Amino acid sequence: MARKRVIIRDHTAEANLFARRTFFTLVGIALLISLLISNLYYLQVTRHTDYQTRSNGNRIKVLPVAPNRGLIYDRNGILLAENRPSFSLEIIPEQVEDLDATLAELSTLLGISADEIEDFHHERKGQRRFKPVALRTRLSEQEVALFSANQHRFPGVAVEARLTRHYPQGEVLTHMLGYVAKINKKDLQKLTEAGEEENYAATHNIGKQGVEKFHESLLHGKVGYQEVEVNNQGRIIRTLDFKPPVPGEDLVLNIDVRLQQVVRQQLEGYRGSVIVIDARDGGVLALYSNPSYDPNLFVHGISSKDYRALLQSPDRPLINRATQGQYPPASTVKPHMALLGLEQGVITPQTRMFDSGSYALKNVERKWRDWKKWGHGWVDVTRAIEVSCDTFFYDMAFRTGIDKISDMMSELGFGDYTGIDLYEESDATLPSRGWKKARYNQAWYPGDTVNVGIGQGLWTTTPLQLAKSVTTLVNRGRRFVPQLMRGRYVNGELVINEPKELPPIQLRNPENWEIVLDAMYGVVNREHGTGHKAFKGTHYVSAGKTGTAQVVSMAEDEEYDAAKMAEHLRDNAMYIGFAPYDNPEIVITVAMENAGGGGSQAAPIARRVMDYYFDGAKPELVLNNDAAQ
Numbered sequence: 001m002a003r004k005r006v007i008i009r010d011h012t013a014e015a016n017l018f019a020r021r022t023f024f025t026l027v028g029i030a031l032l033i034s035l036l037i038s039n040l041y042y043l044q045v046t047r048h049t050d051y052q053t054r055s056n057g058n059r060i061k062v063l064p065v066a067p068n069r070g071l072i073y074d075r076n077g078i079l080l081a082e083n084r085p086s087f088s089l090e091i092i093p094e095q096v097e098d099l100d101a102t103l104a105e106l107s108t109l110l111g112i113s114a115d116e117i118e119d120f121h122h123e124r125k126g127q128r129r130f131k132p133v134a135l136r137t138r139l140s141e142q143e144v145a146l147f148s149a150n151q152h153r154f155p156g157v158a159v160e161a162r163l164t165r166h167y168p169q170g171e172v173l174t175h176m177l178g179y180v181a182k183i184n185k186k187d188l189q190k191l192t193e194a195g196e197e198e199n200y201a202a203t204h205n206i207g208k209q210g211v212e213k214f215h216e217s218l219l220h221g222k223v224g225y226q227e228v229e230v231n232n233q234g235r236i237i238r239t240l241d242f243k244p245p246v247p248g249e250d251l252v253l254n255i256d257v258r259l260q261q262v263v264r265q266q267l268e269g270y271r272g273s274v275i276v277i278d279a280r281d282g283g284v285l286a287l288y289s290n291p292s293y294d295p296n297l298f299v300h301g302i303s304s305k306d307y308r309a310l311l312q313s314p315d316r317p318l319i320n321r322a323t324q325g326q327y328p329p330a331s332t333v334k335p336h337m338a339l340l341g342l343e344q345g346v347i348t349p350q351t352r353m354f355d356s357g358s359y360a361l362k363n364v365e366r367k368w369r370d371w372k373k374w375g376h377g378w379v380d381v382t383r384a385i386e387v388s389c390d391t392f393f394y395d396m397a398f399r400t401g402i403d404k405i406s407d408m409m410s411e412l413g414f415g416d417y418t419g420i421d422l423y424e425e426s427d428a429t430l431p432s433r434g435w436k437k438a439r440y441n442q443a444w445y446p447g448d449t450v451n452v453g454i455g456q457g458l459w460t461t462t463p464l465q466l467a468k469s470v471t472t473l474v475n476r477g478r479r480f481v482p483q484l485m486r487g488r489y490v491n492g493e494l495v496i497n498e499p500k501e502l503p504p505i506q507l508r509n510p511e512n513w514e515i516v517l518d519a520m521y522g523v524v525n526r527e528h529g530t531g532h533k534a535f536k537g538t539h540y541v542s543a544g545k546t547g548t549a550q551v552v553s554m555a556e557d558e559e560y561d562a563a564k565m566a567e568h569l570r571d572n573a574m575y576i577g578f579a580p581y582d583n584p585e586i587v588i589t590v591a592m593e594n595a596g597g598g599g600s601q602a603a604p605i606a607r608r609v610m611d612y613y614f615d616g617a618k619p620e621l622v623l624n625n626d627a628a629q
């Protein structure tokens with residue numbers, strides 16, 4: 001009979017095993033609960049702000065707010081550039097499902113033209129899809145009302161109210177003041193490189209020309225931001241937070257807009273420029289180039305037709321003739337040349353020569369003619385300036401040499417930028433041996449020097465360079481940099497800029513300044529002076545120098561007859577002057593393209609401008625109809 005096997009259970013061991021398992025299970029559960037709690041704490045407390053921001057991103061947007069552009073005033077407080085409210089129709093491409101269909105519907109609703117749609121697509125290429133792009137600017141009140149009634153049909157399209165630039169004076173100040181226009185790819189690239197892209201996040205326009213461009217950093221201001229809550233259609237429900245933008249600074253210019261208007265009236269019908277500078281500090285009181293154009297055309301986007309008309313115009317209205325026009329200075333630089341000759345000892349106040357009407361060099365067949373066919377007879381340096389004797393300066397320039405001429409004229413400001421607060425400026429050409437070799441790979445010839453002696457040949461200047469040089473003459477070597485900006489408002493107070501100066505010109509004999517200035521006095525106040533008739537009868541005493549610049553060279557035996565020449569080949573009329581003579585307040589430069597003689601055309605305009613400056617009168621002038629330079 002088999003024996004049964006008896007198993008005796010160890011209850012104590014089983015209890016201990018169960019207890020251990022229970023303990024570890026509870027510890028594991030506790031660890032898991034702790035991990036869950038710690039993770040909940042991390043999500044709900046530690047990272048609360050981050051995840052709340054992500055969540056709010058579905059309903060909260062941060063929108064940049066454009067700053068108001070600074071205003072621009074003239075020296076008397078007259079507003080030159082202002083901001084006016086306007087409405088524009090803008091599209092956010094990212095929020096439009098079918099852009100072509102939307103544009104077609106808008107065209108039917110508001111009469112959007114094909115050119116506007118083309119401009120829209122062109123601008124859209126340079127923008128990110130989430131940024132609004134203007135389809136039409138300057139909406140009328142009727143158009144705003146019509147679109148508002150149908151806005152539900154156009155998701156991603158909205159009417160925006162903005163402040164846009166406006167120039168009340170129109171074409172009177174264009175070449176000096178400039179204008180703002182839409183930011184393009186090139187502008188955006190420059191802003192990105194300068195680290196300024198964020199500051200222009202809400203800005204549509206930027207300074208393109210003139211003061212608007214040069215002082216962009218002052219005029220623009222600093223961008224602001226607003227945090228808004230939006231619904232599922234992207235419409236703003238309420239504003240949660242607002243950081244206001246910092247408006248641009250208001251600027252005051254040296255320009256006197258009334259004087260500028262007088263200058264414009266005097267140049268009507270001519271191509272040219274007039275510049276008036278304060279002789280005491282270099283402030284530019286007037287700077288006008290004719291013909292001009294309305295800068296407001298560019299603010300909202302100029303049409304292709306209007307832009308082509310400006311580009312193709314033979315009168316080149318887009319060129320600032322005051323700072324970019326390059327003309328032979330002609331006889332207006334004879335005072336400068338005389339100063340050089342006196343300083344170098346090539347001539348003295350007593351030096352006399354006989355002018356028979358022509359000048360010749362040894363072993364050179366060509367003869368250089370004087371403007372007066374029969375010559376001026378015996379002349380010294382003073383009379384040579386007063387009657388504008390070419391022969392005297394032919395000889396003096398030849399004996400002085402181009403190297404010394406180039407050095408001295410460079411000190412007087414020729415051949416270089418003036419430093420005016422405009423980017424649109426030419427440095428023109430001050431010829432020298434090195435310049436001619438580099439430009440034409442040719443040697444310098446004595447005949448080149450003879451031509452330079454009367455401001456002709458290879459020498460060109462801008463009217464502003466000429467005005468700056470005259471300011472240096474009347475200040476006996478003190479050199480001011482021409483400036484348009486007079487000051488700016490800081491905390492409501494006008495802060496005037498200090499005049500900008502370069503190191504002065506020191507002459508070995510300071511009396512030479514007086515000799516030259518006295519000769520310029522004679523040009524206007526002595527009967528034989530080439531500017532005497534134009535300034536006869538003024539109650540103020542001025543001084544100056546006329547100039548007639550040849551546009552084309554003529555043969556020795558060829559007579560100048562303007563009536564037989566094409567208009568664009570006729571002489572340019574030039575004039576430089578200052579007043580009052582004893583204590584100069586203003587310097588003036590007049591340059592007129594293809595207008596004829598400086599004494600008969602440019603000097604009378606300078607007279608009218610000076611008359612207005614000193615007493616506001618505009619008297620009829622006695623014109624000098626001879627061919628005097």
